[in-house]
Amino acid sequence: MAEKVMLVKYGEIAMRGDNQFLFINRLIKTIRRNLDPIGDFYVVRDPGRLIVEDRGGEMDYDAVMAKVMPIFGLVAVCPALRIADMTIEAIRAEAYQHMKAVYGDRQMTFKVSARRSNKGFSMGSMEIAADVGEYILDRMPNMTVDVKNPDVTLYVEVRNRIYLYSQIIKTYGGLPYGSSGKGVSLLSGGIDSPVATWMMAKRGVEVEGVYFHSPPYTSEWAKQKVIDLAKRIADFTGEFKLYVVPFTDLQLYLLDNVPHDKLTIHLKRAMMRAAEQIAVQDEAWSLITGESVGQVASQTMQGIYAINAVCNMPVLRPLAGMDKQEIIDIGTKIGTYDISIRPYEDCCTIFVAKHPQIKPRLHVIERIEKKLTNLDQHIADAVANAEIIEL
């Protein structure tokens, strides 16, 4: 009898060297954490991969896949059968059963790809492939062999036990979450910043979100949207800490004290400073934004320069070189886009300049800010009064 298992492949190139042990342990921990709520699972190491076993009975492949696929650092998952009986007869029988169950009577081409790393097994890889291929061919008239470009490849791996699978489902790649230090992401309810946050998380950065909320100018709906986006990101990262920073007073202060066409730049600078203070508190090493060069008035090179000048930490802008459509495509794939485009009443038009300055000069911006004697206090107050939501 064969047992259903999930074979999990991870990115080997990124995991060479000293970090490998750490990375694999982290992957195992994450897989366990994700699967814990749905049953009794066990994760076993096998050279170059992990094998998920269901200790509670027959595995529900779809349920396990849904929990394992979003984990960063994996390259593919394969619903597989594990055969304890180390004989060619057992392989034949299970391979035939599998092909029949998965592909039925559909007209298809196939090939068998065998790999024997267990030299105790008497047949070689080529022999196993030919034998199993012939066995299936004799019993399934709907199947024909095509070794160059088959519709289906049936993999047979003879290790300390035998594994059979014919589906390799690609996952997101990246690095194990948390293996690249921490970053604080400026998370708005827009399309871009959730994608930026996800992209850095995918590279192994432990991410936290900071949302600047200005009630009543930004609505509760807007806040809820950010919370829902944060929840979606948490599906990938396992957990997510969101700061909701009250920015109304600061925003009104800027409105009264800076030229209207420069309001956005001053506001963004204040956001960066507040985010950096939170990052220092939480021992993060970087900030993350959804800025994309040239997308809006404040994202010209001069705008980014003037905004960036307040930060000491590196600011990661994974979307800098991407087109809107490329960003939307990723947002759609990861399930943030539908949340981002949710309509809501936004009544903060008083803060939006009709003709924002497109090429701000840093020395002018700095000269204006020198006179804003209450700015530091406003930023400190906003950070101190942040609401923390753990997702």
Ligand code: ATP
């Ligand atoms: P997004 O689609 O992410 O909202 P955007 O295209 O609207 O971005 P901007 O408004 O210029 O662009 O914002 C640039 C970046 O500044 C955002 O991607 C985000 O990282 C940050 N940001 C803007 N507004 C907020 C906010 N209210 N709270 C937190 N971060 C913000």
Ligand code: MG
């Ligand atoms: Mg926005």
